[in-house]
Amino acid sequence: MVHQLEGDEDHNPLDPSSLPALSSPLQIRPYGAADWPAVWALLAPVFRAGETFPHDPAITEAEAQVAWVERSQAVMVAVDPAGAVVGTSYLKPNSLALGAHVANAGYVVAVHCRRQGIGSRLCQHSLQAARRLGFRAMQFNLVVSTNAAGIRCWQRNGFQVVGTLPGAFRHNQLGYVDALVMFQALVEGPTP
Amino acid sequence: MVHQLEGDEDHNPLDPSSLPALSSPLQIRPYGAADWPAVWALLAPVFRAGETFPHDPAITEAEAQVAWVERSQAVMVAVDPAGAVVGTSYLKPNSLALGAHVANAGYVVAVHCRRQGIGSRLCQHSLQAARRLGFRAMQFNLVVSTNAAGIRCWQRNGFQVVGTLPGAFRHNQLGYVDALVMFQALVEGPTP
Numbered sequence: 466m467v468h469q470l471e472g473d474e475d476h477n478p479l480d481p482s483s484l485p486a487l488s489s490p491l492q493i494r495p496y497g498a499a500d501w502p503a504v505w506a507l508l509a510p511v512f513r514a515g516e517t518f519p520h521d522p523a524i525t526e527a528e529a530q531v532a533w534v535e536r537s538q539a540v541m542v543a544v545d546p547a548g549a550v551v552g553t554s555y556l557k558p559n560s561l562a563l564g565a566h567v568a569n570a571g572y573v574v575a576v577h578c579r580r581q582g583i584g585s586r587l588c589q590h591s592l593q594a595a596r597r598l599g600f601r602a603m604q605f606n607l608v609v610s611t612n613a614a615g616i617r618c619w620q621r622n623g624f625q626v627v628g629t630l631p632g633a634f635r636h637n638q639l640g641y642v643d644a645l646v647m648f649q650a651l652v653e654g655p656t657p
Numbered sequence: 658m659v660h661q662l663e664g665d666e667d668h669n670p671l672d673p674s675s676l677p678a679l680s681s682p683l684q685i686r687p688y689g690a691a692d693w694p695a696v697w698a699l700l701a702p703v704f705r706a707g708e709t710f711p712h713d714p715a716i717t718e719a720e721a722q723v724a725w726v727e728r729s730q731a732v733m734v735a736v737d738p739a740g741a742v743v744g745t746s747y748l749k750p751n752s753l754a755l756g757a758h759v760a761n762a763g764y765v766v767a768v769h770c771r772r773q774g775i776g777s778r779l780c781q782h783s784l785q786a787a788r789r790l791g792f793r794a795m796q797f798n799l800v801v802s803t804n805a806a807g808i809r810c811w812q813r814n815g816f817q818v819v820g821t822l823p824g825a826f827r828h829n830q831l832g833y834v835d836a837l838v839m840f841q842a843l844v845e846g847p848t849p
Binding site: 518565566607633634637644648650 | 707710711712713714756759796798799823824827829836
């Protein structure tokens with residue numbers, strides 16, 4: 466349902482030279498069951514903060530696993546050269562059968578690893594994966610309007626704001642704030 | 658997730674004299690388990706048609722019951738004076754905890770009873786119910802752009818189109834068509 470990037474870098478993905486220098490290559494690979502503790506360590510502070518994802522800030526670890534892993538079609542982790550999981554993403558259909566050709570994704574990057582391009586890498590990877598899986602578009606349903614870094618990142622990666630939902634997100638610190646619907650076509654033109 | 662009215666009347670709800678004359682009063686009351694066969698008789702042709710709701714047109718009766726009844730906070734039926742169920746609606750939160758103050762609803766009216774104002778009555782009832790339950794807004798996430806009667810009805814009942822999702826609905830007859838996000842605030846101004 467939700468699609469939030471917590472913090473992100475500030476570069477132009479079309480220009481590799483503008484990428485912040487990662488200290489070393491980042492690996493993005495499929496999530497495995499053994500990754501859960503590390504993924505939960507990323508998700509917990511983000512969910513607890515209640516500033517970007519709509520999940521109950523008091524969500525339990527088991528509920529988070531259902532939400533992030535079990536309800537997803539693909540879950541990825543970003544792993545740094547030391548083997549530490551520093552980011553994660555999920556990918557799934559955004560709606561039921563006749564809306565299931567539109568993908569939905571969400572991203573979380575470790576707090577201490579932000580502004581390094583990891584969110585953009587995860588986003589680009591999920592867009593490629595979505596294309597490979599036959600999705601025709603990707604949609605974020607509830608992008609918190611105060612999440613400026615996330616919004617900039619997704620816009621740089623091809624998403625457009627297609628609508629504003631007044632007061633649709635109850636921000637843990639700011640109260641009711643607007644949420645955005647963001648969308649990106651993954652195929653060109655209409656289909657027969 | 659979805660919010661569709663199949664067909665509707667063409668009147669101005671602000672002007673009672675413009676209401677089509679219902680042959681007699683319509684009762685809107687809470688759904689009870691005994692109503693399911695009648696509700697399924699309304700839902701089945703709509704889901705099978707694949708023109709307004711995103712559910713798999715091959716949805717089973719049991720799956721439809723889960724989708725319409727069990728996942729809803731409130732389900733209503735519109736009953737004509739002869740006791741026949743001629744319409745139904747559901748009401749539920751549109752998102753998780755921090756987005757759960759926005760309601761979502763869906764409406765279906767019997768094919769042979771359309772253009773009588775039943776959809777509008779169900780919509781108005783659900784808006785009142787949503788206010789009573791403390792929802793701050795109502796949102797429809799995937800209004801099929803070809804559902805002109807439904808869109809007109811919701812606009813007359815206070816909804817605005819806040820966004821267009823290109824090709825987001827795979828219409829059973831027309832292929833990929835746009836879907837609209839419609840929204841209506843139920844409270845005035847921002848909240849502390």
